Amino acid sequence: MEKAKKRQFGIIATIVLAAVIVLGLLWATAAAKQNEEHQDTLQRVEKLGRIVWGVKSDTKLFGLMNTKTGISEGFDVDIAKALTVQISKQTGVPLSAEFVPVSSSSKIQLLKNTNIDGTVSTMTITPEREKIIDYTNQYFDAGQSILVKKDSGIKSIKDMNASKYTVIVVVGTTAAEETKKFAPKAKILAVQDYATGMQALKAGQGQAMSTDNAILYGFATENPDYQIVGGTFTHGPYGIAFDNNQRPMVKETNKALATIKKNGVYNKLIKKWFSDVPGLDWHELEAK
């Protein structure tokens, strides 16, 4: 009798505790969400005198961590720097640019948490994402492609529409969904970052890595046994992203973007990063 009572108490206590934990977490989530809203990014940036940009750290040509300095280098990083200078000129507020490495899966959350003010991180503009974050106009034209081993015999994404094939993608990119449209029977292996994806491809965990052509070019230059095949099968230009409802910040940034495209700064950066990529016509990427 005594024992049964004790056991019953134990079970009830466990359930109550579990419920408290779950409710606590839900409350914290709701609180965090509330905190996210109605902070004007432009005001915050001007007040603190700096823009914190989320940039990639694993993507050659766009944002790759220099292991000596610990700072990311690439087209995205330079664009962010140029925009910061231009916005500073427009607003008359001296601004410095700071950089935080972000991954494909973390960047939206970091924006929402205001850990970063904006992100220039090879981010494709999609209607789903536009519902929860704000995009600027496109700053880079990209499309999805596949990287395969040279002797694989695979010519395009359509060749991979069989269950014996595995396509490697990175979590948090649009690549998985797009791949499913063109090769619905292929298996998808989602990894945390591009470097792991490339290693997995080399280890034979998949037959192709799929993401934007611009990113794949970076890997193709490093790994001569691999090549990009079949051209692009999607059109997915990159945009600079801010949190939801940040019209003033987006407006300022679009203005700055248009200016650097006009004054030649943008084209200089295109040349700096893409003129040496074999098989890529970098003039195509220049602002007209």
Added chain:
Amino acid sequence: MSLLQNNFPTFLQGFGYTLLSSIIALIISMILGTFFAILQILPQKWAQKIGNVYVQVFRNIPLLIITFFFFLVVAKVIPMNGFAAGTIALSLYTSAFIAETVRAGILSVDNGQMEGARANGLSFGQSMRYIILPQAFKIALPSLGNQFINLVKNSSILAFVGGLDLMYQGNMVAATTFDTFTTYIVVAIFYLVITLPLSYYMQNLERRLKHAA
């Protein structure tokens, strides 16, 4: 909670793979852990050394690195997918901790038990199996329970190698819905569905064995 409804099959699949990986890893790590615990207490110096090196290697390397080693290196020789690589890594990693736990358990069994068994005519193996290990496991039960719970949580390593587990599916759902917080709360609850009954069962077992003694 519409997030849970919309993605329920995805979560359920992840839950299944997490459970499967945990069960496989638990069985393998118990066998390996016990084996290497015994190696370490054998009188032969070479056996002790092998056991010790094994434990030190797998206990002191991050699980992620062991996992990537199997996923990216071993897979070149022996093809294996992320689920297999992660589960093997999890088994080896956990077995090192179990070996230490079981070894401590064996050492805390009175030496007279082994002498009594050997003098009674039992071989070393028989003495271990019938006399020492049952008592050692009983002593080690609370910390074995901790290891099992850690094992279930550590199975989230599969997410890094596309192992289709709960964490992996959580990442995918978070990436498509952009609702990271809610997704991971759902994932956490699924983990609790495994770990809470497990810890409750271990406590119960402990209590029952204590009464039996």
Added chain:
Amino acid sequence: MSMIEFNNVEKYYGKFHALKNINLKIDKGETVVLIGPSGSGKSTLIRTINGLEEIQEGNLLVNGFDLHDPKTDINRIRKNVGMVFQHFNLYNNKSTLENVMLAPRLVLKRSEEENKATAMALLDKVGLADKAANMPSELSGGQKQRAAIARSLAMKPKALLFDEPTSALDPEMVGDVLDVMRDIAKDSSMTMLVVTHEMSFAKAVADRVIFMADGEILEDSTTEEFFNNPKEPRAQQFLSQVDHK
């Protein structure tokens, strides 16, 4: 042919010389009591006989097999030589009956039926038939030791070694255990070697008494001779200190 035979046996623990030039023969069916002050090497000597302690030099024949020969299968000797410990060493995770039945089942492959009948008969003989289902933790010290003796007997050994079997017992428990041992000694085919401080037991049961000190055998005489007319001064001194009337 002797059951146990030590020829020039030396035993060291590191640098400590624990057994010095031991020469000793114990015949089949003999009951020998080994006495001496603590630390004299009695326990070490008795533990070498079933290989719980290794010897470094000399040879030690048990039932004709040399323990110092690496080719000798120690398990084969242990099958024929039982041992009763000061602290009983009953299997804590097994019932009294299982304690007695385990080794015959695993080592001798005795049939379950015969095993159980033998075990129950032995438990009855040592007065523990009603404790068959109990766990060791539920037994008193004297009961534990009698169960341990039954466990050894179940293997039908040719020789039994007793390492201070009553030293850890409360005084009122000692008698029951000694009674059981006396019973065993009556069996003329059983070889017994007993380390003990119970002089009355030695006087009543032993054929021979061996006196050890500092790792050496100082005296090896018949029981009568030892108690009535000890030759060695150290044996005389020892006897004067222990109550043996």
